[in-house]
Amino acid sequence: MSDRTSNTIVERKHSHVEICLHGDIAFNRKTTGFERFEFEHNAIPEISFSDIDLSTTFLGKRINAPFMISSMTGGYSEAATLNKRLAETAEHFRIPLGVGSMRQALENSEYRDSFAIVRKYAPSIQIFANIGAPEIAKGLTDMEINIMLELLEADGLIVHLNAAQELFQPEGDTDFKHFLQQLSIITATIPVPVIVKEVGCGISASAALELIGAGVKVIDIAGAGGTSWQKVEEIRYTRQFGHDARFSMTGLEELLNWGIPTAQCLLDISALKKEHPEFGTIEIIASGGIQSGTDIAKSLALGAQLAASANCILKALHQEALEATIETWLNDLRAVMFLTGSASIEQLRNKSLIFKQ
Ligand SMILES: Cc1cc2nc3c(=O)[nH]c(=O)nc-3n(C[C@H](O)[C@H](O)[C@H](O)COP(=O)(O)O)c2cc1C
Numbered sequence: 001m002s003d004r005t006s007n008t009i010v011e012r013k014h015s016h017v018e019i020c021l022h023g024d025i026a027f028n029r030k031t032t033g034f035e036r037f038e039f040e041h042n043a044i045p046e047i048s049f050s051d052i053d054l055s056t057t058f059l060g061k062r063i064n065a066p067f068m069i070s071s072m073t074g075g076y077s078e079a080a081t082l083n084k085r086l087a088e089t090a091e092h093f094r095i096p097l098g099v100g101s102m103r104q105a106l107e108n109s110e111y112r113d114s115f116a117i118v119r120k121y122a123p124s125i126q127i128f129a130n131i132g133a134p135e136i137a138k139g140l141t142d143m144e145i146n147i148m149l150e151l152l153e154a155d156g157l158i159v160h161l162n163a164a165q166e167l168f169q170p171e172g173d174t175d176f177k178h179f180l181q182q183l184s185i186i187t188a189t190i191p192v193p194v195i196v197k198e199v200g201c202g203i204s205a206s207a208a209l210e211l212i213g214a215g216v217k218v219i220d221i222a223g224a225g226g227t228s229w230q231k232v233e234e235i236r237y238t239r240q241f242g243h244d245a246r247f248s249m250t251g252l253e254e255l256l257n258w259g260i261p262t263a264q265c266l267l268d269i270s271a272l273k274k275e276h277p278e279f280g281t282i283e284i285i286a287s288g289g290i291q292s293g294t295d296i297a298k299s300l301a302l303g304a305q306l307a308a309s310a311n312c313i314l315k316a317l318h319q320e321a322l323e324a325t326i327e328t329w330l331n332d333l334r335a336v337m338f339l340t341g342s343a344s345i346e347q348l349r350n351k352s353l354i355f356k357q
Helices: 006-022 078-094 103-106 113-119 133-138 142-152 163-168 178-187 205-211 229-241 249-257 264-273 293-301 311-318 322-339 345-349
Strands: 037-039 057-058 061-063 065-070 127-133 156-159 194-197 216-222 283-286 308-311 351-353
Touching: 006 103, 006 229, 006 311, 037 293, 061 113, 065 078, 065 322, 078 322, 103 142, 113 142, 113 229, 127 133, 127 142, 133 156, 133 178, 133 351, 142 156, 156 205, 163 229, 163 249, 178 194, 178 205, 194 205, 194 308, 205 216, 205 264, 229 249, 283 293, 293 322, 293 345, 308 311, 311 322, 322 345
Parallel strands: 065 308, 127 156, 156 194, 194 216, 216 283, 283 308
Antiparallel strands: 037 351, 057 061
């Protein structure tokens, strides 16, 4: 049996949550880049604060706010508790939700309930299945895809690209050969849209072009500036082996901070969409270091359909402040909309941002 067996995955998922809650896993040499953008203040908003409408559409469905809870967990017994809380919260706010990688559910039916619970507590919202690029590259059977989609009555399949994470992971799988070819087969055959996301290193314009060519409908950029999955895995590696002799000291520092900042990805992919009017229906999710409603607002003005967050949401859940945190972020967003004279999300999208050198 390989070292990527069910027990190893359960242990890994536990430690991911624990390290994300308590470890030093933020980029220390890089930010999202959002701090370099500012909205122009509108001294004459000509709208009433109470009329501000946060609702928008995502993949053709009306949602109550331009925000999504990013893919996080599932596949071990405690994950059911986390997923239940995330599902209740997403249902309460009427916003989309992604689950964590479902590889475990494919390998071991024992863990399927920790995913299925999400649909039970979130009957009306969009829920997205999740699987990693290495699994796609190896080829998934129709039956495996059906298990994932049926467990959640999923509205789409999220595929995560995590080359840097796999590279740093003690038991990582670094074989990404044939990924695009296999992805094209899936997008052409499954009955729901495919979203491709990174996990914190960002998606460039040229990678986006290839993904769109492979039939992907939504790109979640998951850029650098928030959680560094290289750092998460580096913590796991050094716990296991004492110290990391795989890289030079200088190389290691650079690699732990590897990735394209979130705001840069948004600028580049928005420019790509402008060059190619035929990509008009491709939707962009802004994630990677989103930690306020002003970040959400800037994401929309930089071309995203919605923004998403993982680690801040996990921490808020852990502190029993999940609903309160999302509520304050949505209030930040309302405030920005008021101060830019935007009564709707559509109007906010058309506001320009000032770039500070
Ligand atoms: C505890 C935890 C587990 C995660 N597991 C997955 C996963 O299984 N699949 C996935 O696509 N992304 C996973 N992610 C990555 C997030 O979806 C997100 O892309 C990344 O953390 C960057 O966003 P952030 O800076 O808001 O944390 C996980 C994130 C966290 C915090």
